Amino acid sequence: MKVKEIMNRVLVIDSDIALKKAAEIMSKKGIGCLVVMKGKKVEGIITERDILKNISSLNKKISSVISKILFQ
Numbered sequence: 057m058k059v060k061e062i063m064n065r066v067l068v069i070d071s072d073i074a075l076k077k078a079a080e081i082m083s084k085k086g087i088g089c090l091v092v093m094k095g096k097k098v099e100g101i102i103t104e105r106d107i108l109k110n111i112s113s114l115n116k117k118i119s120s121v122i123s124k125i126l127f128q
Contacts, residue, residue: 065085066091067081067087067090067091068090068091068092068093069090069091069092069093069102069118070092070093070094071092071094071099071100071117071119071122072117072118072119073117073118074114074115074116074117075102075106075107075110075113075114075116075117075118075121076114076115078090078102078107078118079107079114082104082107088103088104089101089102089103089104090102092118092119092122094119099119099122099124100122100123100124101122101123102118102121102122102123103123106118106121106122106123109121
C-alpha cells in the first residue's frame, strides 16, 4: 500500500529544513504532518506533535526529531 492511497494531501519536504519552516508549511496548507525525504529516500514523518515537543528549539533540523519510517 502506498501513502497516497490512504492520505488525502501528501506533502514532501527535505530533511535539512528547520522545524520552524515545517510548522509554517503545515499551518499554511492546513495539514498535520509532512513526509520527510533525504534525496530520493523516505526518511520519516514530521507531525504537529513532534514540533510541539520541540517548541523551544524551532531552529533544529527536522531530521533530528522526525518519527523514522520502519518499513518501505
